[in-house]
Amino acid sequence: xxxxxxxxxxxxxxxxxxxxxxLGVRGISSDTIHAEKKDLSDIFKNTDHPGISEALAEGGKVxxxxxxxxxxxxxxxxxxxxxxxxxxxGRVKVIACLDKxxxxxxxxxxxxxxxxxSVCNRIKDEFNLRxxxxxxxxxxxxxxVNTALSEIKIRAVEACGGVPNETRQHIGAGxxxxxxxxxxxxxxxxxxxxxxxxxxxxxxxxxxxxTPDPSYNRDQRWKKMGLSEHMVYSLGRxxxxxxxxxxxxxxxxxxxxLAQLFEYHLKDLRRNGADxxxxxxxxxxxxxxxIKEKGLPDEAVFVVLNYLASNGKQIKLDEAFxxxxxxxxxxxxxxxxxxKKLNEIDSKKFSDDTKLAEFLIGQVRKEVYGRYPSKRVAxxxxxxxxxxxxxxxxx
Numbered sequence: 001x002x003x004x005x006x007x008x009x010x011x012x013x014x015x016x017x018x019x020x021x022x023l024g025v026r027g028i029s030s031d032t033i034h035a036e037k038k039d040l041s042d043i044f045k046n047t048d049h050p051g052i053s054e055a056l057a058e059g060g061k062v063x064x065x066x067x068x069x070x071x072x073x074x075x076x077x078x079x080x081x082x083x084x085x086x087x088x089x090g091r092v093k094v095i096a097c098l099d100k101x102x103x104x105x106x107x108x109x110x111x112x113x114x115x116x117x118s119v120c121n122r123i124k125d126e127f128n129l130r131x132x133x134x135x136x137x138x139x140x141x142x143x144x145v146n147t148a149l150s151e152i153k154i155r156a157v158e159a160c161g162g163v164p165n166e167t168r169q170h171i172g173a174g175x176x177x178x179x180x181x182x183x184x185x186x187x188x189x190x191x192x193x194x195x196x197x198x199x200x201x202x203x204x205x206x207x208x209x210x211t212p213d214p215s216y217n218r219d220q221r222w223k224k225m226g227l228s229e230h231m232v233y234s235l236g237r238x239x240x241x242x243x244x245x246x247x248x249x250x251x252x253x254x255x256x257x258l259a260q261l262f263e264y265h266l267k268d269l270r271r272n273g274a275d276x277x278x279x280x281x282x283x284x285x286x287x288x289x290x291i292k293e294k295g296l297p298d299e300a301v302f303v304v305l306n307y308l309a310s311n312g313k314q315i316k317l318d319e320a321f322x323x324x325x326x327x328x329x330x331x332x333x334x335x336x337x338x339x340k341k342l343n344e345i346d347s348k349k350f351s352d353d354t355k356l357a358e359f360l361i362g363q364v365r366k367e368v369y370g371r372y373p374s375k376r377v378a379x380x381x382x383x384x385x386x387x388x389x390x391x392x393x394x395x
Contacts, residue, residue, distance in 0.1 A: 004174030008079055012176070013163045015078040016087075020162040022076075026069050030160045033067065035153040036127065040064045040137060043122050047115065051102065055139040063138055063145040066127045067156050070134040074108035079175050084159070088136060090178030091155050096148035098140045104148070107135040212242055225255040235263050246281055251288040253298050265302055274309035290317055295328040296371060303370035329372045331380065338364050338377075338384045347388075357385040 023029075040062045044052050052062055067073075074085040085106050093099045105113035107129065112120040127135055138148040158164040165184075168176040197203075213221070215236055222232045235241055240262040248255060270276055291300045304320050341363045350356040361381045365374060 001170060001174050005170060005176065008174045009168075009176065012078045015076060015084075016159070016163045019073060019076055019084060019159055022073065023160050028069055028160060030157045033153065033157055033160070035068075035156065036066045037149045038064050038066075038126055040123060040126065043119060043126070044139075047119055049115065051100065052139045055141075058141075060140050061142045061145050063149050064123060064127070064135050065149045065152050066129065067134045067136065067152075069132045070156065071132050072108060072134075073159070074106045074134055074136070080173075082175060085136075087178070088152050088155050091151045092138060092148040094178055094180065095151045096138070096140075096144045098138060098144055098148055103140075104136055104138045104152075106137065107133075113137075212245070218245070222255070222259075227255060227259055231256075231259050231263060235259055238263060238267075240266065243281060243284075247284060250281075250285050252292050253288060257298050261301065265305065269305065269309045276309065278308065287317060290321065294321070294326065296326060297328075297373040299374055300326055300370040324370075326370055329368055331372075331376070334364065334368055334372050334377060335380055335384070337367050338381045341367075342381075342384055342388065353385050353389050357382045360385060 041056060044056060044062045047053070056062065074083065074088070076084045078084055078087060085104070085108065088106075089101070089104055092103050093101070098104075105115070107120075107123075123129070123135060123137070127133070129135060136149075136152050138145050138152070140148070155164075165182040167179045167182060169179040171177045212218070218241075219232050219236060222235070223229070227235070235244060238244075244258060244262055247258060251258065253261075266276060266279065287301060287304060291298070291304075294300075303324060303326065304317070307320055307324055308315060338360065342360055345356070345360065345363075347356055350359065361378050364377050364381050368377060
């Protein structure tokens with residue numbers, strides 16, 4: 001219903017702005033609305049009306065309010081099957097708790113709301129009603145009726161300003177009704193559902209120990225660690241921001257590497273649909289600990305996480321390392337791999353040694369990723385290409 005709700009709300013607000021303009025032409029403003037109220041219970045004592053008769057029988061009352069020069073406004077269409085009188089009825093329903101429809105009748109109704117003409121005439125006489133005026137009538141418990149009449153005047157005054165600030169509820173087919181007034185500074189109040197909590201010095205100290213740094217302090221601290229402006233902004237709004245701070249002194253990697261793990265690698269895994277509920281502080285601490293114990297480079301964490309994210313979070317870390325055959329390589333072993341790959345490449349396909357070196361680096365990394373530092377892989381592969389070019393021999 002979002003599309004239809006939006007369309008109908010646009011029409012409703014357009015109608016309310018047209019009503020505002022019409023009221024202005026009539027010389028009506030929030031200062032000129034007098035809105036006289038009267039008790040009409042005696043007029044309805046012997047009148048047969050389902051809602052009104054029931055209210056009077058239960059000790060309630062019937063009240064009326066006159067809106068000077070409002071004739072025709074109450075019939076102004078605001079939504080399909082709804083008019084401005086329904087704007088008043090919605091307020092009365094919520095604010096005055098008169099929630100059984102119909103909860104009001106008005107003089108713009110050409111049928112006089114089904115009332116006997118004699119009753120309508122008595123109401124007009126009671127208010128000295130002119131053909132340019134309108135009367136709205138509500139019934140129910142006396143206090144609720146008084147609230148309803150006051151709310152009708154408030155809504156009439158708001159009509160002079162156009163569209164009021166309010167929350168509306170969907171009642172079907174894209175049609176909305178009043179739900180509540182948007183709270184302002186003068187309507188804020190404590191939570192009535194919770195008991196008061198004493199704010200003692202001891203409580204404040206306890207809260208300070210578990211309260212994260214304000215973002216402005218944290219951002220400056222992260223920048224001093226070498227994190228870029230972009231990384232600080234992105235990580236600071238990430239679900240992993242607090243975990244990053246907690247792990248800084250608990251894992252043997254640089255802040256930059258840890259930030260990249262959270263912001264790039266885990267984010268990519270999540271985008272690809274991976275279930276990362278197994279990622280928590282103790283797991284990562286244990287994972288980095290095992291990587292260091294085995295003499296593996298920091299990048300090994302990506303290899304392990306990729307495997308776990310794809311094969312199930314219940315797999316134990318030791319089993320993952322064993323399956324992946326994650327054992328460290330020596331420089332000689334990486335150099336031999338670089339030589340083997342270089343000999344398999346047709347160097348004539350590359351315009352220069354730089355392009356050849358870039359391709360070779362990628363090939364070697366596929367073989368040794370997670371078992372030897374990527375930075376050293378690049379250096380070794382580049383050196384092999386240079387040696388082949390300058391000394392005219394292969395590995």
